Amino acid sequence: MNLQLENRVAVVTGGSSGIGLATVKLLLEEGCKVAFCGRDKHKLAQTCQSLQTLYPQGELLAVSCDVLDKQQTEDFAKQVQSHFGQVDVLINNAGQGYVASYADTPETAWLHEAQLKLFGVINPVNAFMSQLEQSDIASITCVNSLLALQPEPHMVATSAARAALLNLTLNLSKTLLPKGIRVNSILLGMVESEQWRRRFENRNDKNLDWDSWIGAIAQKRGIPMQRLGKPEEPARALVFLASPMASFTSGAAIDVSGGFSHHI
Numbered sequence: 001m002n003l004q005l006e007n008r009v010a011v012v013t014g015g016s017s018g019i020g021l022a023t024v025k026l027l028l029e030e031g032c033k034v035a036f037c038g039r040d041k042h043k044l045a046q047t048c049q050s051l052q053t054l055y056p057q058g059e060l061l062a063v064s065c066d067v068l069d070k071q072q073t074e075d076f077a078k079q080v081q082s083h084f085g086q087v088d089v090l091i092n093n094a095g096q097g098y099v100a101s102y103a104d105t106p107e108t109a110w111l112h113e114a115q116l117k118l119f120g121v122i123n124p125v126n127a128f129m130s131q132l133e134q135s136d137i138a139s140i141t142c143v144n145s146l147l148a149l150q151p152e153p154h155m156v157a158t159s160a161a162r163a164a165l166l167n168l169t170l171n172l173s174k175t176l177l178p179k180g181i182r183v184n185s186i187l188l189g190m191v192e193s194e195q196w197r198r199r200f201e202n203r204n205d206k207n208l209d210w211d212s213w214i215g216a217i218a219q220k221r222g223i224p225m226q227r228l229g230k231p232e233e234p235a236r237a238l239v240f241l242a243s244p245m246a247s248f249t250s251g252a253a254i255d256v257s258g259g260f261s262h263h264i
């Protein structure tokens with residue numbers, strides 16, 4: 001299927017690992033020019049180097065930027081504009097989850113989760129808006145979580161903040177459609193990524209290797225597909241929604257959870 005993204009310009013926030021990195025790769029494979037960001041300059045440079053080796057023809061721009069910093073995000077948008085001259089696609093992926101029950105969630109974590117899930121989208125949307133308005137295929141696609149509809153007690157703050165983001169993206173889809181910008185999201189279940197690698201490093205039972213540890217989580221949580229997702233699986237859903245192949249879709253939230261959803 002030709003996703004009609006060739007020579008278009010895509011921006012991916014949090015593109016230096018996990019789902020964001022898989023999305024950057026897929027976009028490059030589609031012939032897209034890609035700008036991506038992350039906070040850690042060293043990780044960003046390493047990722048950029050390995051992408052340039054994998055895709056020698058690929059047109060790439062890696063910028064250090066914390067999407068929670070309004071000024072840094074505006075500077076990122078200016079750099080993309082001067083490097084590529086346009087932006088057609090914005091994929092808001094940057095972030096991570098916060099694992100804690102209600103009793104164990106301090107006020108600072110509530111505030112940070114709300115800020116990350118909302119301003120992690122609001123800042124890039126505002127910074128790239130004028131460029132997106134110029135595109136004839138403009139789209140914004142957000143990584144969200146199934147927690148938005150199916151809250152989990154062990155991730156109480158993330159669940160609530162994810163619900164707020166789902167609410168915001170539906171609202172934005174109505175507000176931005178007259179400007180020709182489609183807005184969609186994906187609702188993730190558990191997907192292997194650097195975030196999960198960090199949790200693996202902190203596991204209680206150090207005798208478990210990665211595959212056994214991941215397998216035990218899938219079994220314990222009752223994921224119908226009996227495994228965690230691979231980063232390229234949500235990446236495919238993101239790139240489809242972002243592309244003109246989804247030209248009649250706005251306000252959608254696609255489930256990418258291995259059958260883990262229990263709601264109708």
Ligand code: NDP
Binds near residue numbers: 094
């Ligand atoms: P990773 O940790 O592998 O990737 C996260 C990426 O986001 C990195 O590139 C990281 O780089 C970047 N990032 C994090 N915070 C910021 C920030 N404030 N500004 C700019 N970049 C940032 O995790 P995942 O691939 O798992 O996460 C991707 C998204 O998917 C996140 O929004 C996460 O919450 C969501 N998600 C993931 C699930 C999963 O099971 N994997 C489940 C549900 C949702 P750096 O640290 O250098 O900034």
